[in-house]
Amino acid sequence: MTAILLNSGRRVDPFNLDAEFLSIAELMKPLPKLCRYSGQPDCHYSVAEHTVHLINVVPAGLKRAVALHDMNEGLTNDLPHPFKAALPDFVEFEQMVQRQIFAWYGEPWENMALINDYDRRICADEMAQIFTPPHIIQGMQPLGVKVEGWEWREAEQKLSNALKFVGLL
Template sequence: MNDDTSTSVTIRRETGPTMLLGSGNYFDYANPEAEDLTIEDYAYGLAFTGRFSGQCVNKRTGQRVFYSVAQHCEILSKLVPAELAYAALMHESGEVVCGDLTSPLKSMLPSYKTIEKACAAAIERRFRVPAEDVAAIKPYDIRLWASEREQLLNWDGRPWGASDNALPFDVLIEPKDPYTAAKDFLNRFSELAPFEAAAP
């Protein structure tokens, strides 16, 4: 059996390597203009993507839990200064179509990082998210990561490196199911998005 032939059957390549979205539209990784990506594709894509590759444990209960990237974004949008809230909500744009690889694995895959950045940039343009605002939320994102590690990872408290000194936010994280996370993300989008961002 020809491996190339069997692979081509599972990948739509009329215009490039494309992904079929929940809306029925396609996203082209080779030419990621993202104009056909809807906000529902965005919200549900992140709501069904588990943060930390699904390895979350509620430290208060000891139970495994699902915690989505969509909820992470919604929470962050409420922790940053108001002028950065929209960028915080939309700062994981690349993960909508590229998934959420853990940082250690991502560091070993430079070509993946290049593709993810190109996809994120295209999606951020589609939804009118200023690139400088996405860059500005990084310190807040790191603080939320520290909060998530404390509450949702089976972490023993030892630092992960010499620069591991992020101050967690005083926030209680209550993981939501994917449908609730998507609904809350969409509601937050309707509160924050510039009018032109919602247009197809």
């Protein structure tokens, strides 16, 4: 069996998630420590902080979808876009994991498409604030999010609070 060892001590086969159920606590655990943009920013900017900022700006009906949208990265990690373009099998696997997580938590998969614009637009905020020199994405309207570069323990607490707020914890 191929397996990923989780912080909870469980071993999970990522290729057979139909037979598994992962708790939100298991899924969220790595996110405060996973840095966005392949760790290239000037500060530690975690997937958890990114998620909390998105939860705070999307409409109420999309908050759960946003809370779940990057949970797969605790299992699959993330790859920069050029790699994803070259590795369609990875993208397909990543989407399969995301779909399973949405199904476990009763979130309609269609909501993933509805949050894409927000997920792209926050990149305009992030890249302008966490890189030196700032990277400005021409033609993209930022969301107005202020990146703070939370230390992982702070990011873990804030993500936990946000997940409680949306009813996932």
